[in-house]
Amino acid sequence: MPPRCQARTDAVAEGTPIRILEGIRADALPLEMLLAEGEPVVLKGIARxxxxxxxxxxxxxxxxTYLRxxxxxxxxxxxxxGPGIGSRPFYNEDFTRLNFEVRRAPLAEVLDGIADHLDDPQPPTYYVASLLVERALPGFAQDNGLPLAAYGINAPASIWIGNGVVASCHFDAPQNLACCLVGSRRFTLFPPEQIDNLYPGPFDPTPGGQVVSTVDFDAPDFDRHPRFRDALATARTALLEPGDAIFIPSMWWHHVRSLAPFNVLLNYWWRSSPAFLSSPLPALHHAMWTLRDLPAREKQAWAKLFEYYVFGDAGQAGAHLPEQARDLLAPIDETQARRIRAMLLNRLNR
Structure with missing residues (x-):
């Protein structure tokens, strides 16, 4: 069945095409190259x-039937x-509530709901997001997944099932390798430094657990979001067909439009850092709590401190000290990570 025509025009459909690699085999993934370059790449036909x-x-x-x-x-x-949300799980007008419900049901019931509305010009939205395959669809990944474990990467497969859903522009902290299995998807990506031009929404609630852009990519309001024009100048786009995959580097913003009446995607998230290093997101929340509302002069002083200890050269702060005296100024290992975690928990619980 061909994709339905979109009700509105996608303003970012004509961005710079993302680089395409042809002829890449699933057992010969160029992961080291992808991570080293840190750029989005399409792996054409890798899962065909x-x-x-x-x-x-x-x-x-x-x-x-295959999924069942x-x-x-x-x-x-x-x-x-409902049909009124235009296939875009998002917010109400004042961003205080979401425009959809979160439900629970057997997967078969969700598939039945999608099947009942395949021919609707504007169907209700059904969207199963980030469902762990191992628990819900045991055995599925063996004939449909990519062998990341062979590269020493622990990245459980997640599946995304729905109809013509629009996933608002957001970022993920881990690396992301996503395979289009059914239907086609248009991906629009922006580099991390475009955050202020994408007008991020609230931290809570969020449509999918992560902050999303408040810009309507179908009909941008440039009076309300004038800097979005600057973001569009950096946009990278790709149209994925079944069997294609895309590598999305850590922290890149991505907007995803499913173009068919039924769509399935499989993805893998993983971090390039050791497992004992915590996610940086709690550090962001903590910094907002403790630093954001300080007087400007104090914030500038703390910014310099963070540049010296965190965002600058990792070896700079301890370079003038004997190795045995560097403690937290040395590279963090598993023992130090446990000690830091215990210290933080103790302080936060006071």
Whole structure:
């Protein structure tokens, strides 16, 4: 079934094309190169032999039947919104509530709901996001996944199932490798430094657990969001067909539009740092709590301190000290990580 025509024009459809690599095999992923370059890349056709890709090439019905074969029957969490949300899980007018409901039901029931509205010009939105494959669809990844474990990467596969959903522009802290299995998707990416031109929304609530841009990419309001024009000048775009994958580097903003009446994507998140290093996001929250509202002169002093100890050369702060005296100024190891965690918990609990 061909993709439905979009009700509105995507303002960012004509960005700079993302680089495409052809002929990459799943057992020869160029991960070191991708991580070293830190740029988005499309891996054309890397998953074209996946079982679900093959089933979806026949029909939506065959794709859904294929998925049902692996369904463990457990309730899954999904987003549901009426036709009025325009397939865009987002906010109400004043950004105090979300415009959709979070529901739980067996995956088979979600698939039935999508199937009932395949021909609707504007269907209700069904969106299963970031569902761990191992628990919900045991055995699925064996014929549909990428062998990241062979590269020493512990990245459990997550699956995304829905109809023509628009995922608002957001960033993820980990590296991301996403495979389009059914339907086509348009990805629009922006480098991390574009954050102020993307007008991020509230920390809570969020449509998917992460801060999203408040700009409507279908109909940007440049009076309200004038700097979005600057973001558009940096936009990178790619249209993924079934079997294609995209590498999204850590912290890159990405807007994702599903273009078919039924769409499935498989993705892998992983961090390039050791597991004993905590996520930086709690540090951001803590800094907002403790530093953001200080007087300007104090903030400038703390900014210099952070530049010296955190954002500058990692070896600079302790370079003038004997090695045995560097303590936290030396590279963090697992023992130090546990000590820092205990210290922070103790202070926060006072």
């Amino acid at each position: 032999e996946a079982g679900l890709v093959q089933a979806g090439a026949h029909s939506v019905h065959d794709a859904m 074969r692996f369904d463990a029957g457990m309730p899954v969490q999904y987003s549901f919104g």
